[in-house]
Amino acid sequence: MPKFIVTNQTATKPIPVNEPVLSEESKRNVIDALETGWISSAGKYVSEFEAGFAEFLGVKYAVTVSNGTTALHLAILSLGIGKGDEVIVPAFTMAATWLAVIHASAKPVFVDCEPDTYNIDPSLIESKITKKTKAIIPVHIYGHPAEMDSILKIAKKYKLFVIEDAAEAHGAEYKGKKCGSLGDVNCFSFYANKIITTGEGGMVVTNDEHLAKEARKLKDLYHSDQKRFIHEKIGYNYRLTNMQAALGCGELKHIGQYVAKKQHLAKLYSELLKDITGIRLPITRPLVKNVFWMYSILIDERKLFLTRDDLKVKLKERNIDTRDFFYSPTDQPILKPYLSAGDRFPVTDFVSRRGLYLPSGLAITDQQIKAVAKNIEEIAGKTSAEAKLYHKTFAPPKPVENSVKK
Structure with a gap:
């Protein structure tokens, strides 16, 4: 796998969201x-x-x-x-x-x-x-x-x-x-x-x-x-x-090794991102084994001073690929016949508009993870400074109304 060199915190080659490893x-x-x-x-x-x-x-x-x-x-x-x-x-x-x-x-x-x-x-x-x-x-x-x-x-x-x-x-x-x-x-x-x-x-x-x-x-x-x-x-x-x-x-035959790699990259991401205000990291509840298929973060735009979509665009400009969270049923045109007028999914609506998962493939290196985290830290620091300079505030994304008629 090619090595990724970080210059001025920007990857010279794209860091994909998920690159597989084949034995x-x-x-x-x-x-x-x-x-x-x-x-x-x-x-x-x-x-x-x-x-x-x-x-x-x-x-x-x-x-x-x-x-x-x-x-x-x-x-x-x-x-x-x-x-x-x-x-x-x-x-x-x-x-x-x-x-x-x-x-x-x-x-x-x-x-x-x-x-x-x-x-x-x-x-x-x-x-x-x-x-x-x-x-x-x-x-x-x-x-x-x-x-x-x-x-x-x-x-x-x-x-x-x-x-x-x-x-x-x-x-x-x-x-x-x-x-x-x-x-x-x-x-x-x-x-x-x-x-x-x-x-x-x-x-x-x-x-x-x-x-x-x-x-x-x-x-x-x-x-x-x-x-x-x-x-x-x-x-x-x-x-x-x-x-x-x-x-x-x-x-x-390598599934144990692959799961260990996923847990390692999650631990490294968490260590590197834990002090950035406005980013909520994934949790693991007691008595479960979390395999971190994807390392997911949730953006608090009022503390980070930029939205999920803003962060996604800025990371893409730096050759770092990410993915949005899954969307709510109320966002899916095909599901209108299956929804009732009173159907509301406030938590799903909230996280789907603020969630992002970071490069988490088995081929990712520690160097790449550090590059991703460093870029997020740099973007967060810059937007925070600009917000304080211009007294900028952020309103949360508007909830999507259920379009099913009563």
């Missing part, structure tokens, strides 16, 4: 898959990846699929959820979570997030449960585990399924148990920016033999057990290739 073993596996000719969805690496990932999580069954969104889709379908049903999802999450519910012809029902972890707020879930509710999908946002005890207790009380979306939480733990092993059926993504990657790819995991079998049939066009090319239900082509699984087998 030599992974590369050898892919070459082996190519040379043996097993390049499609059949081949030894598919079953090896499934077995290895199941063992890593401590679950009985793992089913490879084409990506994290299809994993969620199949998890929902395998539980028999469909038209007329409702599924509780976080208001603060990547679109794939609620899109998978819509793909299954069910209705996503949104619950606001916690202000510190950004995970679904369990205290607000029960008020959204109706006779149509069939499941809850907690998402372990940015690698911090959701409050699973409370969620599982509610699910048991109302006889609901729990589908963990652990796309961002490879290796994360809640009270000593791996995230992605606690729900009825759970999902992972192996997109290029995830802790372990297959380029594109995903996994459905469960301890239920029936659910695993159903997911496996659904992902492969739902062929009849008795006669191939006879189809008993609507199925999908959601298969993972042997080449992708070969990559996954190699990466899985």
Whole structure:
């Protein structure tokens, strides 16, 4: 990987928000898959990846699929959820979570997030449960585990399924148990920016033999057990290739090392940014293992004297890439039919307009992290000085009104 030189606090080459690391073993596996000719969805690496990932999580069954969104889709379908049903999802999450519910012809029902972890707020879930509710999908946002005890207790009380979306939480733990092993059926993504990657790819995991079998049939066009090319239900082509699984087998062996790197970069960022007024750093609650998929910060524009968007632009001018937080359901045009007139998500609205995540890929170096932090410190110092000179003040971003008519 090229070294990044900092001159006048500006990186001479771009610092990407997430650059993956691929092990030599992974590369050898892919070459082996190519040379043996097993390049499609059949081949030894598919079953090896499934077995290895199941063992890593401590679950009985793992089913490879084409990506994290299809994993969620199949998890929902395998539980028999469909038209007329409702599924509780976080208001603060990547679109794939609620899109998978819509793909299954069910209705996503949104619950606001916690202000510190950004995970679904369990205290607000029960008020959204109706006779149509069939499941809850907690998402372990940015690698911090959701409050699973409370969620599982509610699910048991109302006889609901729990589908963990652990796309961002490879290796994360809640009270000593791996995230992605606690729900009825759970999902992972192996997109290029995830802790372990297959380029594109995903996994459905469960301890239920029936659910695993159903997911496996659904992902492969739902062929009849008795006669191939006879189809008993609507199925999908959601298969993972042997080449992708070969990559996954190699990466899985390094997951401990990768998680340690994520935790190291988070610790370094926190040490370097802790004294900058107006930037709130990520937290880790007791009894959980936070894997810091992305290092996220929250901007207080009244103390930093610039908005999230201002900081993003200024960092981009210095060749430093960042990403906005996920957007609120009220910002999504496609979700208007699924929102009620009274739906409000104040915490999600607040953090989505102020949140930014910094370069956090596995390929990032300590030197690059120091460059990012130094640039933020320099920008913050300059804007603070200008604000004091011109007595500048900042009003918070205006809340977005729910456009659903009463």
